[in-house]
Amino acid sequence: xxxxxxxxxxxxxxxxxxxxxxxxxxxxxxxxxxxxxxxIPKDAAFQIINDELMLDGAPRLNLASxxxxxxxxxxxxxxxxxxxxxxxDMDEYPVTTELQNRCVNIxxxxxxxxxxxxETAVGVGTVGSSEAIMxxxxxxxxxxxxxxxxxxxxxxxxxxxxxxxxxVCWEKFARYFxxxxxxxxxxxxxxxxxxxxxxxxxxxxTICVAAILGSTMTGEFEDVKLLNELLTEKNKETGWDTPIHxxxxxxxxxxxxxxxxxxxxxRLPLVKSINVSGHKYxxxxxxxxxxxxxxxxxxxxxxxxxxxxxxxxxxxxxLNFSKGSSQIIAQxxxxxxxxxxxxxxxxxxxxxxxxxxxxxxxRTGRFNIISKDIGVPLVAFSLKDSSQHTVFEIADxxxxxxxxxxxxxxxxxxxxxxxxxxxIREDFSRGLAERLAADIEKVVKLLDTLPSPLTTKVAHIxxxxxxxxxxxxxxxxxxxxxxxxxxxxxxxxxxxxx
Numbered sequence: 001x002x003x004x005x006x007x008x009x010x011x012x013x014x015x016x017x018x019x020x021x022x023x024x025x026x027x028x029x030x031x032x033x034x035x036x037x038x039x040i041p042k043d044a045a046f047q048i049i050n051d052e053l054m055l056d057g058a059p060r061l062n063l064a065s066x067x068x069x070x071x072x073x074x075x076x077x078x079x080x081x082x083x084x085x086x087x088x089d090m091d092e093y094p095v096t097t098e099l100q101n102r103c104v105n106i107x108x109x110x111x112x113x114x115x116x117x118x119e120t121a122v123g124v125g126t127v128g129s130s131e132a133i134m135x136x137x138x139x140x141x142x143x144x145x146x147x148x149x150x151x152x153x154x155x156x157x158x159x160x161x162x163x164x165x166x167x168v169c170w171e172k173f174a175r176y177f178x179x180x181x182x183x184x185x186x187x188x189x190x191x192x193x194x195x196x197x198x199x200x201x202x203x204x205x206t207i208c209v210a211a212i213l214g215s216t217m218t219g220e221f222e223d224v225k226l227l228n229e230l231l232t233e234k235n236k237e238t239g240w241d242t243p244i245h246x247x248x249x250x251x252x253x254x255x256x257x258x259x260x261x262x263x264x265x266x267r268l269p270l271v272k273s274i275n276v277s278g279h280k281y282x283x284x285x286x287x288x289x290x291x292x293x294x295x296x297x298x299x300x301x302x303x304x305x306x307x308x309x310x311x312x313x314x315x316x317x318x319l320n321f322s323k324g325s326s327q328i329i330a331q332x333x334x335x336x337x338x339x340x341x342x343x344x345x346x347x348x349x350x351x352x353x354x355x356x357x358x359x360x361x362x363r364t365g366r367f368n369i370i371s372k373d374i375g376v377p378l379v380a381f382s383l384k385d386s387s388q389h390t391v392f393e394i395a396d397x398x399x400x401x402x403x404x405x406x407x408x409x410x411x412x413x414x415x416x417x418x419x420x421x422x423x424i425r426e427d428f429s430r431g432l433a434e435r436l437a438a439d440i441e442k443v444v445k446l447l448d449t450l451p452s453p454l455t456t457k458v459a460h461i462x463x464x465x466x467x468x469x470x471x472x473x474x475x476x477x478x479x480x481x482x483x484x485x486x487x488x489x490x491x492x493x494x495x496x497x498x
Contacts, residue, residue, distance in 0.1 A: 020047050057404045063422045063436075064406035066216075066250055066280040066376075070427040075333045078326070079285070085325035087125075090307065090316075096325045099332040100125045103278075106335050108292045110256050111248075111265040111274050115295075122299055123292030124317055125278075125328050129249035130169040131319050132275035132291035136245050137173045139273065139293070140207040142300045153204075161201045162210045163193025164411040165217050167249065170210060179207065186414040191218045191370065195227040199234050208243050208272070213264055214251030217410060217421075219376030221251055224264040224271065231270055243272040243298075249289070250376045252276030257344040258351060259374060272298040278331045281347070281376075283338070283426060288327035346426050350377035353433045354424040360437025366444050370419060377424040382417060388452040391420045397443040403436060 020026055025044035030036055059069040071079075082096070090097045101120070108121030115121055126132040141158050148155035159180035162170055166183070174181035184197045192215050202209060209231060211222045224246055235241055246264060248255070253276060255262055265271060271294065278288035293299045304315045338346070354377040361367050361381055371380040383391055395407035410417045422436065 020044065058402065060427055061402050062404040063428070064404055066277070066423050066425070067286050068279055068283050069425065071283070071285060071330065071334075072337075075330050075337075078329050078333055080326075082326040082329050083324060087323050087325040087328060088321055093325060096328060100328045103328065103331050103335060104290065104292060107252075107276065107290050108266075111252070111292060113266045113292060113294060121292055122294075122296050123290060125331075126275075126289040126291060126318065127320055127323060128279065128287040129167075129247070129275050129277045129289040130172070132249075132289040133169050133247065134173050134177070134319055135317060136273040136275055136291050136293075137177060137179065137207075138303060139299050140243065140245065141177065141179060142303055143298075144205075144207040146300065157205050158207045159203070159205050160208055160210055161198050161206055163198070163212065163215075163222065164413075165192060165215045166210065166212060166247070167216055170247075180205075182206075183412075185412050186410060188414050188417060191215065191410060191414060192220050192222045195223050195230055198227060199230040202231065202234060202240075202242050204238070204240060206240075206242050208245045210245045210247055211264075212251075213246055213248040213255060214376040216250065217419075218371045218380045219250070219378040220372045221255070221259075221262070221264065221375050225268060228268040228270045235270075242270075244268070244270045246271055246274045248274050249277040250280050253278075253281035253283070253343065254347055254376060257340070257347045262374075266294050278327065281350075282331060283334045283343075283346070284327055284330045286327075288331055347377070350424045350426065350428070353377070353428055353430050354379055356430055357422060357424065357433040357437055360434060361440060363437075364441050364444055370417075371421075378421060379424070380419050380421040382419045386418065389447045389450075390453075391418045393447060393453070394440070394443050395420060397446065398439060401439045401443075403439065 020043060023041075023044055025040045026047055030040075030048060059065075062069070085093050085096060087093070087096060087100070103125065104123035105121045108115065108123055113121055124135070126135065137160065140160075144158055145155040157180065158178075159182050160170070160174065161182045161184070164183040164186050171181060173179065182201050184193045184201065186192070193211065195211075198209055209227060211224045211227055213221050213224065215222070224244065228244060231242055231244065246252075248264075252274065255264060265274060273291060273293045275289060275291045276282065278284045278290055279286040282288070282290075299317065304317045306315050358369055358371075358379045361379065362369060366384055367381040368384055369379065369381050371378055383389070383394075391407040395405050398405050405420055405422055407418060407420050409415045410419070424433070
């Protein structure tokens with residue numbers, strides 16, 4: 001590569017005659033934590049950063065992530081063309097605002113929101129599901145507080161009931177906005193929230209029960225319909241009106257296409273809000289999320305800011321102010337480009353590739369599959385025998401083949417279960433599924449030839465203990481010899497004195 005930039009300093013005048021990797025900018029280290037004193041050519045800056053980024057994992061082989069890693073070139077062009085648009089400038093970019101509103105309405109209709117054709121859905125685009133959950137949680141908290149104040153009751157100890165398998169963003173919401181998080185513990189063989197136990201934990205201070213449509217642990221959908229039934233009965237008995245929020249970050253763009261008859265959304269009366277990640281199975285690069293409410297009544301108006309939008313009111317409810325427009329535009333592209341048929345085909349293909357991988361893993365005879373058939377297309381599996389080797393060793397060895405497969409322990413009270421999880425995304429082909437299954441089998445066979453880390457550790461401890469024991473024995477013998485020497489010396493002096 002040849003540098004073509006114009007020299008900006010006298011000592012750079014001959015840089016264009018040198019190759020990039022022979023230039024002093026690439027050979028000499030750049031300060032990591034301070035701004036350099038002088039500018040460097042754009043080619044050199046690019047090369048320095050690009051070289052470091054080569055050490056990152058390959059996104060398409062990152063099977064830990066639910067996040068989209070591939071989009072069509074036409075969408076890439078739209079993204080690049082809109083990178084310099086600040087979404088918050090609604091007066092300047094009215095079309096982008098219109099596209100966001102269209103996405104909200106498409107998603108709300110996909111989730112069976114009870115709105116007429118003349119009505120506009122209530123929702124907003126967010127920076128991933130984390131912001132979406134923060135907004136939904138704030139709406140529940142404010143509605144609960146307003147009602148408690150009107151009733152003359154304390155309103156300083158709100159809580160949310162969830163399963164212990166919730167994503168960390170729920171813990172963030174609870175900590176940041178001073179809400180107690182009451183978690184239903186898991187158990188071996190049942191890795192999602194038990195609706196009955198969740199309803200038992202509901203009290204007068206519960207602002208909502210959060211159900212997950214697609215647990216990050218196993219991909220399983222929680223039983224929102226049963227939760228709705230049990231919570232309806234409790235509300236009747238107590239006079240409360242505890243609502244439900246569905247965290248459909250992973251499953252919101254899966255269930256409508258693979259399981260259309262599954263009732264989990266606004267078809268259930270207590271479901272007041274739903275969040276979904278556009279950058280997961282919404283098939284958009286990170287980071288974009290969406291949150292929609294059942295109706296205007298479920299979003300307190302005091303949380304909504306109203307700005308003038310070309311002579312008309314434009315309500316906005318976000319935690320962020322400035323943010324890019326490109327992901328919103330990309331989401332609209334996917335929704336109209338693929339349509340219901342396209343999303344359905346992609347999700348069916350993901351499910352089929354998950355089946356291929358699952359069968360390949362089962363053929364090894366070494367694993368238990370713990371993910372369910374109905375849920376996010378992923379495969380979660382644990383070792384049948386972990387006495388010699390662990391899933392963490394398997395994950396480490398798979399990296400040598402290029403695969404990034406996460407290994408982790410389950411939340412309380414199932415933390416003694418350790419699993420591997422492979423997320424099947426749109427760009428994970430059948431060929432890759434077959435290759436991964438073959439590589440997993442190779443790793444297992446390789447580990448069979450290696451000593452167990454536990455055995456090695458025990459042997460190491462035994463060796464240290466044995467060595468220490470010998471040293472202790474030697475020291476004791478030495479002490480005995482010293483004592484005998486002094487005894488003889490003292491006895492000899494005594495005899496001499498006599």
